[in-house]
Amino acid sequence: MNETGQPVVLMVDDEPRILSALVRALRREGYELLTAESPQEALRMAEQHPIDCVLSDHRMPGMTGIELLERIAARRPRAARLLITGWNTEIPVSELERLGVRHVLSKPWKDADLKQELRAALGDACASR
Amino acid sequence: MTSDSIGWGKLGAAGPHILVAELDLGPRVLAPSIALGVISIGMPSYGPVTVETAASLSECIDRAHRANYDLVVVDESLGAEAEEIVARLRCGGASLVVLQRTPSDAAALAWFRRGAAEVVLADRDLAALRHAAREQIERVRAARAGGAPGDVSAADGILRHLGSAVVLVDASGEITFANPAAEQILGSSMIDLHGKPLRGFLAEEVGESQLASALAGVAATPAIETRVRRRDGSFVPIALSCGPVFGTDGRPGGVVAAFRDLSDAQQWRAHVLQTEKMASIGQLAAGVAHEINNPMGFIHANLFQMTEYVADLRQIWNRAEVLLKTIGGSDPEAVRIAAAELSEAATELDVGFLLQDLAKAIRESQEGSERIRHIVQDLRDFSHQDTGERVLADLNQCLDSTANIVWPMMKHIVVLSKHYGELPPVPCYPMQIKQVFMNLLVNAYQAIEEAVAIRAYPGIGTVTLTTTPNDGGVLVEIADTGTGIAPDHLDRIFDPFFTTKKVGAGTGLGLSTSFNIIRRHGGTMRVESALGRGTAFKIHLPLLGEEIGSDLV
Numbered sequence: 001m002n003e004t005g006q007p008v009v010l011m012v013d014d015e016p017r018i019l020s021a022l023v024r025a026l027r028r029e030g031y032e033l034l035t036a037e038s039p040q041e042a043l044r045m046a047e048q049h050p051i052d053c054v055l056s057d058h059r060m061p062g063m064t065g066i067e068l069l070e071r072i073a074a075r076r077p078r079a080a081r082l083l084i085t086g087w088n089t090e091i092p093v094s095e096l097e098r099l100g101v102r103h104v105l106s107k108p109w110k111d112a113d114l115k116q117e118l119r120a121a122l123g124d125a126c127a128s129r
Numbered sequence: 130m131t132s133d134s135i136g137w138g139k140l141g142a143a144g145p146h147i148l149v150a151e152l153d154l155g156p157r158v159l160a161p162s163i164a165l166g167v168i169s170i171g172m173p174s175y176g177p178v179t180v181e182t183a184a185s186l187s188e189c190i191d192r193a194h195r196a197n198y199d200l201v202v203v204d205e206s207l208g209a210e211a212e213e214i215v216a217r218l219r220c221g222g223a224s225l226v227v228l229q230r231t232p233s234d235a236a237a238l239a240w241f242r243r244g245a246a247e248v249v250l251a252d253r254d255l256a257a258l259r260h261a262a263r264e265q266i267e268r269v270r271a272a273r274a275g276g277a278p279g280d281v282s283a284a285d286g287i288l289r290h291l292g293s294a295v296v297l298v299d300a301s302g303e304i305t306f307a308n309p310a311a312e313q314i315l316g317s318s319m320i321d322l323h324g325k326p327l328r329g330f331l332a333e334e335v336g337e338s339q340l341a342s343a344l345a346g347v348a349a350t351p352a353i354e355t356r357v358r359r360r361d362g363s364f365v366p367i368a369l370s371c372g373p374v375f376g377t378d379g380r381p382g383g384v385v386a387a388f389r390d391l392s393d394a395q396q397w398r399a400h401v402l403q404t405e406k407m408a409s410i411g412q413l414a415a416g417v418a419h420e421i422n423n424p425m426g427f428i429h430a431n432l433f434q435m436t437e438y439v440a441d442l443r444q445i446w447n448r449a450e451v452l453l454k455t456i457g458g459s460d461p462e463a464v465r466i467a468a469a470e471l472s473e474a475a476t477e478l479d480v481g482f483l484l485q486d487l488a489k490a491i492r493e494s495q496e497g498s499e500r501i502r503h504i505v506q507d508l509r510d511f512s513h514q515d516t517g518e519r520v521l522a523d524l525n526q527c528l529d530s531t532a533n534i535v536w537p538m539m540k541h542i543v544v545l546s547k548h549y550g551e552l553p554p555v556p557c558y559p560m561q562i563k564q565v566f567m568n569l570l571v572n573a574y575q576a577i578e579e580a581v582a583i584r585a586y587p588g589i590g591t592v593t594l595t596t597t598p599n600d601g602g603v604l605v606e607i608a609d610t611g612t613g614i615a616p617d618h619l620d621r622i623f624d625p626f627f628t629t630k631k632v633g634a635g636t637g638l639g640l641s642t643s644f645n646i647i648r649r650h651g652g653t654m655r656v657e658s659a660l661g662r663g664t665a666f667k668i669h670l671p672l673l674g675e676e677i678g679s680d681l682v
Binding site: 015017018020021022024025059060061062064086106107108109111 | 418419421422423424425426427428429430431433434486489490493496497540541542588589
């Protein structure tokens with residue numbers, strides 16, 4: 001959470017248009033929204049900001065979303081972890097469970113689902129503080 | 130057509146085998162007499178006698194081509210058909226005996242000239258015929274047992290039962306013999322084929338020239354793929370080889386043409402090609418779905434958001450309308466309130482941002498839909514079928530559009546490096562060439578994927594596409610920095626069904642199919658590889674490639 005008490009959400013996707021649409025959808029949800037266009041940038045931001053939730057794409061250059069979530073979890077263990085992917089290869093359920101990934105959203109997504117999943121994830125993340 | 134088979138003794142035993150060609154005049158007179166005659170004379174060393182009859186030319190020829198007779202007795206009363214039978218069967222393994230109905234030395238001489246081994250007069254009890262039959266059977270059997278010069282019965286039997294078609298033509302190119310397999314492929318019986326030019330059945334120039342060079346005495350060349358045109362107009366794909374036959378004077382005296390039906394082989398090949406294509410498309414589908422789902426994702430979200438923006442703008446416009454009405458009235462206080470409310474709404478809804486972001490959302494969505502349009506266009510190009518003829522194609526364009534399709538699948542771990550040279554148009558079947566490119570690109574990606582997995586993330590490989598005009602053709606190189614191919618696998622990679630991929634990841638046909646496609650374009654495909662360093666496939670396609678084979682698959 002930031003100084004003004006807003007939950008901080010980090011969104012990661014190598015497609016900037018996706019980030020732009022996510023920001024548009026969530027701008028009135030009362031979060032501080034951070035975006036990163038690469039896993040490396042996301043790692044830097046997770047270092048600098050007190051993030052409460054990571055919402056990441058899965059297939060990205062250099063690193064998968066699963067691997068990114070794992071590395072962020074090491075630094076921010078209490079941040080909720082969500083994936084959003086248009087890649088229909090199966091991500092092993094065991095991996096999802098091991099990393100405590102709350103939910104996998106698929107692209108295209110429904111705004112209502114997105115908002116609901118984030119609220120639920122942040123509710124849990126904030127409650128666990 | 131009628132025929133009878135009268136057998137004495139065990140069926141199938143290799144006793145004397147006799148064919149009697151006689152008019153079908155009710156009760157047969159000749160066949161039983163000959164059989165009884167042969168038996169009464171006694172030929173114990175030859176086993177049981179089998180006598181068959183044929184009542185017409187076609188039946189006679191048909192039977193003679195299917196069975197191996199020792200003796201063919203031809204009744205002169207068959208007239209012109211009798212002459213034809215003797216003429217056609219003179220070179221077979223059977224001895225020919227003609228039964229004269231009226232005595233005539235001139236006629237007998239003519240029969241000998243046509244190829245009869247013996248001519249006998251039909252006397253009351255056919256004693257002369259029985260005697261001649263026994264004599265001829267003994268002669269034929271003795272010749273066979275001794276393998277006397279000129280004995281063709283063994284070869285004859287082989288030809289009859291051979292699965293491949295064999296046609297003999299004389300020096301003028303006319304058919305003198307066709308085995309049953311040839312009859313089947315050419316869709317005509319020996320009777321129809323006899324005397325016809327073989328050239329008339331060859332549907333393509335490549336087959337005609339093969340025949341012509343054999344007729345000119347040029348030694349047999351490797352089999353070529355071509356087609357024959359049957360009399361009903363249908364085509365049969367064949368593998369044809371022609372070899373010259375030389376007469377005793379050492380001059381070319383005819384040709385042996387051997388061919389086999391490739392229909393099944395071609396269907397199989399087409400099936401393999403299609404299977405391989407479907408397998409590649411299956412691998413692509415996931416990548417393409419991703420590439421479409423990304424823009425679909427943000428277009429979908431943006432549309433939803435733009436609806437909200439429009440609702441916000443509607444609210445602001447409602448306030449503006451109220452203000453306009455009050456301005457028309459005479460209440461300055463109402464105007465002030467309406468103006469304040471409009472200003473408040475505009476601030477609260479952040480109209481400046483709203484208008485700016487609405488325009489941005491529209492722009493981004495347009496760009497996204499344009500991307501989807503491109504992907505669909507590329508896919509449509511790829512699923513397009515080749516027409517039956519070669520066309521002049523820009524191989525840079527073929528390679529680039531194929532790379533575009535494969536790109537979504539690989540872009541998370543691959544950097545594409547393109548070096549396209551100025552290429553002349555190449556005569557080819559573009560879809561087949563694109564399929565080769567796709568196979569190689571997918572292989573390159575998988576080799577990098579494996580390499581990345583071994584070295585662990587993060588890792589990115591490079592696929593280098595290079596095209597250059599070269600040596601009367603075009604050179605296309607697709608190189609990757611993947612795992613490389615083990616030296617002991619290198620000479621097997623073009624073999625059908627050879628694969629090192631895990632079950633389900635490949636058909637084992639990709640490279641062999643690719644190799645065959647390039648070969649049929651008259652081109653070459655080579656591979657260089659170093660374990661741990663990567664692999665390069667080099668394809669050379671000629672500009673004036675002679676097409677190998679006629680099939681389009």
